[in-house]
Amino acid sequence: MKYFKEIAIYIGLPLIFLAIMAFKNINHRNMITSIQQDSQDKGFAVVELFTSEGCWSCPPADELIARLQKGNNNQQLYIMAFHVDYWDHQGWKDRFSQADFTERQKQYAAWLRLGNIYTPQLVVNGKTEMVGSDEGAVLGAISAALRGATAPPLTLKAEQGNGTLTITYAGAVPHKKARLLTALVQKTARSEVNAGENAGKQLSHVQIVRQLQQQELKEQGTVTLKLPAGFRAGDWEVITFVQQKNTGEITQAAKLTW
Template identity: 65%
Template structure:
């Protein structure tokens, strides 16, 4: 017969681990809720996820930003998913991937002095990065960004003109060291993956960047973005943001439905 202390320890440790896991889950859920509901934050968070349908470790990161985006009431949270193309040679071509998005991730590697690029990766406000499926780090990074004071005066208006989205912006001072970038974002989509590391899986996506345009910043101006053939009004939005050319820091952001 085992001594009572050993039996108590045997029973108690699993219960302790279960309690700790439950407490951690509750804390993360509370943080997600605060991020989604808090409209009085001083700052903003531009969240860029670099992902791919060909990457086996990416679906949890996609699920995390889907959870953040679902019922998101925080107008200062801007989520974008960039599908990179360097996984396309692994047997499955991601239909949302673009080499330009891989180039953007490489630029972040230079700005943030990283030795490599990887998926899934999240970059927040162009200044901090972490593994995109690391829920605790992602939520903490967003929370920190929202708590930083900012003076964002960027306002945009988006209209559809033929085969283009035309985004007018105003409210910011011209600065030769910054650019304004405009992302055309498809809010929801899904893919049945037939090959590669996620073969057989039905993958769902949110906030998919389908096009990205940038130009030198002016006090006010317009940016035109070509619309893809599958564009349908009501299921898309544009996210505009101001980014410093030398450091990658994002200083202002705004969004509008199409």
């Protein structure tokens, strides 16, 4: 009987583990569906993922924001992936990485009083941070943000010409301690990684920030972005948001898609 009990234990424990994981996956899918379908949401969520092609633990976070982006049902959900450069010396240089994005992450460490920076890190509305691959924490933070207070509408218009994109904005709430940030975002990309922690993998990316400009906030004004060679409007979007200088909190956001 002891022999059969041991077999039952050896078989039962993996089954219990699989059942728990299946329940968690179903629950997370339900949470994503709830986020996508809740038409009563009045708030907004600016989601910033700090990631790198050289980080072995980053692909699950990239996949999570890809699912969120794919299923976004006209929610005020603004997703941006910032590729940092401090992994570039680990054997693989991320072609999307920028030192400015590392500095932005360091600024969040100061705002949120964190001891260090890491990847994958995800920040929601400049106020809440978590491990970017922690589905439960990410979905919970986004859901809470979408249920938040309605922000004053920020309107955007764009005009393309001579290799630039001129964004005209209106409806910003002026504040001497706030600034306006505008990101030029590439919707999708794929990379063959030949070295580093993800060597041999083909990585898929979404919502890659290629430019980030910031300027003093006015009630209305313009922003000019330099367009990359071969720019096709349908492959890109622009996200503009208002951020408090002293706390990092994001108080307004809008985007342009084509």
